[in-house]
Amino acid sequence: MSEPLLSVEGLRVSFPGKGWRAPEHEVLHGVDLHIEAGRTHGLVGGSGSGKTTIGRAILGLVPVAGGSITFDGRPIHAAGARQRRRLSRDIQVIFQDPFTSLNPSMTIGDTLAEPLLAQRLSSREARSRVAGLLDDVALPADAMDRLPREFSGGQRQRIAIARALAIGPRLIVCDEPVSALDLTTQRTVLDLLQEVQRTTGVAYLFVSHDLAVVRHVSDVVSVIRRGEIVESGTAVQVTERPQHPYTRRLLLSAPVADPAAQRVRREAYRREFAGTEA
Numbered sequence: 001m002s003e004p005l006l007s008v009e010g011l012r013v014s015f016p017g018k019g020w021r022a023p024e025h026e027v028l029h030g031v032d033l034h035i036e037a038g039r040t041h042g043l044v045g046g047s048g049s050g051k052t053t054i055g056r057a058i059l060g061l062v063p064v065a066g067g068s069i070t071f072d073g074r075p076i077h078a079a080g081a082r083q084r085r086r087l088s089r090d091i092q093v094i095f096q097d098p099f100t101s102l103n104p105s106m107t108i109g110d111t112l113a114e115p116l117l118a119q120r121l122s123s124r125e126a127r128s129r130v131a132g133l134l135d136d137v138a139l140p141a142d143a144m145d146r147l148p149r150e151f152s153g154g155q156r157q158r159i160a161i162a163r164a165l166a167i168g169p170r171l172i173v174c175d176e177p178v179s180a181l182d183l184t185t186q187r188t189v190l191d192l193l194q195e196v197q198r199t200t201g202v203a204y205l206f207v208s209h210d211l212a213v214v215r216h217v218s219d220v221v222s223v224i225r226r227g228e229i230v231e232s233g234t235a236v237q238v239t240e241r242p243q244h245p246y247t248r249r250l251l252l253s254a255p256v257a258d259p260a261a262q263r264v265r266r267e268a269y270r271r272e273f274a275g276t277e278a
C-alpha cells in the first residue's frame with residue numbers, strides 16, 4: 001500500500017491553563033489519522049472535541065506536545081519558519097466564516113494574486129492565473145476588481161477556495177467550510193470542492209460537526225470525542241453501521257432532537273444532495 005500523504009500519529013496538544021498557577025490542560029490525547037493523496041478524510045465531533053485543534057496542529061498554528069505529523073514522508077510537527085513557508089505551498093486552509101476570512105479592503109484580484117506574486121510570478125502571469133482561478137470556481141472575471149463586501153456568503157467561500165487553490169496545494173484543511181451557509185448554498189460549495197478534487201487531485205481534511213455533510217464528501221471518516229478518536233472507517237461504515245455509542249448519538253442528535261423531525265431532516269439532506277446541479 002502507498003504511504004498516506006499525511007500521517008498524524010499519537011498527536012498530543014496542550015494549552016496553558018488560565019492564570020499562572022493553573023496547570024496545562026491536554027485537549028488532544030494521542031490522535032491517529034491518515035489522509036491519502038487525492039481523498040477526503042472527514043473529521044466529525046461535537047463542540048470542543050478537538051477538531052479545529054487537529055487542523056491547527058497540521059498547519060503549525062499550535063505547538064505539538066507529543067506524537068508526530070508527517071507530510072509526504074517528512075516530519076513537520078516541529079517545522080521551523082522556513083519549512084513552514086515551503087509547506088504553505090502544499091498545505092492550505094479554508095475557514096468557516098467567509099465574512100471574516102477575506103481582507104475587506106483588498107480586491108478579489110489582489111487577494112488571489114498575493115500568494116502568486118509571493119511565488120515570484122510576474123504581474124501578467126498572476127493576472128492570467130487569477131482569471132483562471134475565478135473561472136474554476138464559477139465566478140465572473142469582473143469579480144477581480146471588486147471587494148469582498150459585494151459578494152454573498154457562498155460566493156465569498158468560492159473566493160476562499162480559489163485563494164486556497166492558487167499555488168496548487170496537495171492538501172486543504174477545510175474547517176467547517178459550509179457551516180455558515182444555507183442548505184442550498186452548502187450543496188453548491190460542496191459540489192465545487194468535489195469538482196476541484198477531481199480536476200486537481202487535492203486531498204481534504206474536512207472538519208465538521210455535521211455527519212450528514214461529512215458523509216456526503218468523505219471517503220474516510222474519523223469521529224473525535226474529547227480529544228480522542230473513538231471510531232474511524234469508510235464514510236458508509238461509520239454513518240450506516242456506527243460501532244461507537246458516541247457516533248450513534250452524533251447521528252441522532254443534531255439540531256432537532258425529535259426522531260420524526262430527524263427523519264424529515266435526513267430526507268431533506270438526501271434530496272438536497274441526491275439531485276443534479278440546480
Ligand SMILES: Nc1ncnc2c1ncn2[C@@H]1O[C@H](COP(=O)(O)OP(=O)(O)OP(=O)(O)O)[C@@H](O)[C@H]1O
Binds near residue numbers: 045054
Ligand atoms: N488557544 C486555546 N487556548 C486554550 N484552550 C483552547 C484553545 N483552543 C482550543 N482550546 C480548547 O481545546 C478544546 C478543543 O477545541 P477545538 O476548537 O479544537 O474544538 P472543536 O471540536 O473544533 O469545537 P467547535 O466545533 O466548537 O469549534 C476546547 O476545550 C477548547 O476550549
